Structures are given as C-alpha cells and as structure tokens.
Amino acid sequence: MAVPNGTPMPPPAPILVGYGRTSTAEQMAGLDAQRRDLEAAGCGRVFTEQASSVGERPVLARAMDYVREGDTLVVTKIDRLARSTINLWEVVKELEAKGVSLRVLNLGGETVDTRSATGRLILNIFAGFAQFEREMMLERQKEGIAKAKAEGRYLGRKPTARAKAEDARRLHAQGMTVTQVAKELGIGRGSVYRALGGVDA
Structure with a gap:
C-alpha cells in the first residue's frame, strides 16, 4: 500500500498483545484481573477466554493468528498459556517462526521476555524440560504397552468376544x-x- 505521493506505507508498529484464560470451573473475576494486569502492562489488544487447558482454545488460536512480526504476546502466568512444558515449547516455536516474542509477567516473581538474553536462556531451559518430558512420556508409554501385553490387554492380543x-x-x-x-x-x-x-x- 502507498500514500498518494507513491511512498510505500510503513509497516504497522509492533504492539503488545495480551492473552488471558481461566478454566470453565474458575470465576470470571480471575479473567477480569488478568485483563487489568495485561492492560496495565501496555497491551493494546487483549484476548480472553474461559476454557479448559486440555480442551480447545479457539481464542488462543485467534490471538496466535493476530500477532505479527515484531509483536509480543503477553500472558500473566505460564499456566494461562500452556498445558505442559512441551505445549509451551510448541507455542514459543510457533511465535518465533512469526518473529513474535513471548512475555510472562509473573514467572517466579519476575517478568520474562524471550527477546532478552535472560529470556532466551529460560527458553533453552524450557526446551530441555520439554525434551525430558517427552522422553518420560515415551518411557511411560512403553512400560504401559509392556504391562498390557503381559496382562493380555494389548491390541495385539488373541481374538476378542x-x-x-x-x-x-x-x-x-x-x-x-x-x-x-x-x-x-x-x-x-x-x-x-x-x-x-x-x-x-
């Protein structure tokens, strides 16, 4: 797009985009508190929803689609955004691919932004935890299959009823x-x- 004299329009300035969530069992007051904190942090746009962490989160999907290169997605706490370390790592990688950083207002009492050196360090720690969690999950899965086979409950058992x-x-x-x-x-x-x-x- 260009202005009348033909000069290209500058890209929109990066903004802070907030995301807040409470579970379906929590009070709406918790969501209002998150919105206040996100707006106080300077978020120009705030997405909120009341949804289970293990279910579909359509508003989070819209927030992820809304952010553009240079923007920062802001959450009050990690558990408002991700259901596990692996899920957090997946979200961060998706944001990184778009050139978007993640800011957590309260991570152990500190504000962490993945655009900073400290934030990058924590990101690497998250990656390590994600790998560890994935390996533990695979190990539990293998143990479960072995146990099911030993008890004759595995899918490969003899003919069913x-x-x-x-x-x-x-x-x-x-x-x-x-x-x-x-x-x-x-x-x-x-x-x-x-x-x-x-x-x-």
Missing part, C-alpha cells in the same frame, strides 16, 4: 447352555447372547 461369535454359535448348536459357552470361551454371557442374536438358553 466379537471374534469368538462363530465359536459361540457352534458350541450352542452342539447343546451347550449360554453359561457353559461363556465359560468355555472365556467371555461374558452378554457377549454370547449377542453372538446368538438374542437366543435365550
């Missing part, structure tokens, strides 16, 4: 009662009834 339906019908046709079929196949009576199409025996 549905897969045994044909055997249930065959044994019932041979004269076994529903109870006997269930015991023989190691499945519940309800599963046998479903396999037999509701036959009562």
